[in-house]
Amino acid sequence: MWRKKAISMGLIAIMSVMAACGSTGDNKPAESAGGNATAPVKTNSPGETDKQVTITVWDKSPDDDVFKSVLDEIYAEFDATHPHIKVNHVASPPGTSVNEVFMTANAGGEGPDAFQNASFPDIRDWVKAGVAYDLSPYWNDYADKDQYLPSAMEQATIDGKVYGVPADMYLMGLMYRKDLYREAGLDPNSPPKDWEEFAEVSQKLTNTDKKQYGYALLGMDWADWFFEYYVWQAGGDLTTKNEDGTITLDFTKEPTVTALQYWHDLKWKYKVVQSNVAQNFDDNKQDFFQKRAAMMLGSSDMFGDFASNGVSLDDVGFSSLPVGPSGKAPSQVGGRYWIINPKSDKEKQDAAWEYIVYMNSKEVHDKLNTFRLDNGIMPNLLSPRKDVNPLEFTSNVPQDLVANVQKAAGDTQLEYALKSRLSPYIVPAIQKVLLTEKVDIAAELKDAEEKAQREVVGPYNAEIGK
Incomplete structure (x- = not known):
């Protein structure tokens, strides 16, 4: 906070x-x-x-x-x-x-x-x-x-x-193709407000005949960049920075598990994301520019990319992120x-x-x-x-x-504390969950947290305490 x-x-x-x-x-x-x-x-x-x-x-x-x-x-x-x-x-x-x-x-x-x-x-x-x-x-x-x-x-x-x-x-937010909304019979001025509506809208925007999918999910090496937003929406964060400067890992807490379950559902239950969930961010953007992806997360400084890729801003919508179980959805700044x-x-x-x-x-x-x-x-x-x-x-x-x-x-929030050091630990767990239909999400997050605690957070906190 x-x-x-x-x-x-x-x-x-x-x-x-x-x-x-x-x-x-x-x-x-x-x-x-x-x-x-x-x-x-x-x-x-x-x-x-x-x-x-x-x-x-x-x-x-x-x-x-x-x-x-x-x-x-x-x-x-x-x-x-x-x-x-x-x-x-x-x-x-x-x-x-x-x-x-x-x-x-x-x-x-x-x-x-x-x-x-x-x-x-x-x-x-x-x-x-x-x-x-x-x-x-x-x-x-x-x-x-x-x-x-x-x-x-x-x-x-x-x-x-x-x-x-x-x-x-x-500032990060939800970007969506208004033209694809219209083609799907959706109101281009009413983006999804919560997780349930987001899944429903994504399904309506997914058309395999057109090789079009609802949402470009980020599962590459920066997966925690977008995943942390879903943890916020579920009411938590990936780490807690304590008053004494030490860090507490929150990988196994309920909000993180809930957020990763939702990501797994977008891939395996609702089937609304790209087939290669580990493709890079530039490929996600190209899918959006080329009308293969109807929605993606994007930043307030990305609008110049649309002009250079022949996309009219009249066809682009931007909104706050859909809220999760917490009823909140702070935008990352x-x-x-x-x-x-x-x-x-x-x-x-x-x-x-x-x-x-x-x-x-x-x-x-x-x-x-x-x-x-x-x-x-x-x-x-x-x-x-x-x-x-x-x-x-x-x-x-x-x-x-x-x-x-x-x-x-x-309503904004900075990225989680110690992100650059902890990314290599949480991202593999995210990727395994996205790539595996039958998976124990809590177990994957526990393994990631134990390793991160042993190799990063434990030594970090010990140094802070000196």
Whole structure:
């Protein structure tokens, strides 16, 4: 509850500000910028000199990125206003996930000087691993530090020190194809409200003759990312963070068992999900874009993907998640931080800070949002900055999408504590349950919890107690 209350208050505050004024892949560039906005002025940073410094940043846009043109323009503006800094924009190396690639690169001394994909739930582990530099000396002199939502800074502030600058935020919800709803005789303005209705609607949207299924379920290596929402809906969480900082595992508690039983039912009882439940998230999205999947979970910063895949926003619905047995369905809120490599030399760290300040400026955020407005792309309605109002850039998108994202922001929660370390333990149990029709769900969760307790939580709690 401590996590839920803090983040919800921050989001309600930003939505109130928006209303009065009237956020893909792992390697997605930080979303911030647009149109005719004036380029940010060069900033001063500690240790700045006239000597040109070269830094490496993993933020090169792929050629098919719909934002490539505006990002290239933003990069050029930085070059023009910061001639003493040369930025080597490169794509992150290939791998299972950008996080794994980043950690591997850092271990080999090949990590970037600045990195924008440190996720909210991971940054504390990254600080402990020594891959996130203490930004406090920069932050304390940062003119815009008070423009960031407290909820966006919560995970990056550790023992009074700041280790990350929020690049973006997002909110999760249920996305559905309005066109497929109509074809199935369903009201496109009435998405399912609870688990029972969700199963019924999913069945109506499943048509094997058309190779169409109701719901794209996430059973790949990130399965716990979406599964935790169902645990929340059942009234629990995957872990409890105690007042003394220790962690209690909740894998075997009733809400987790209930949630996993429901996932098993979606696959084996209702038969409304894809045949390959372990396919990756990009395949899920492609099924949704190509009208093979009628519903999926998606984030408030995914709307740009629809334009680049030829999907009209008029055919897309967004709603809060269906409630479970608890009668509740908080939306997960997350985001990414910019961090600086502790192994980079001081000149590179200073230059990296200047680059982060530029890319996170209101001008750059507005520039990207203007580009979205000009190209019919819905902006991410959540911004970590108080002075950035995405609602100003929504005149060309369906207003029901805007209203429903705002509604979903009223009840939110951060991901479960110690997620990055515990994922390898809970995910195999989830996958086995999805892939096996006759399975003892409670036993699988018990095995996962015992192993996670022995190898992760026990040592973690012991260290906290020192």
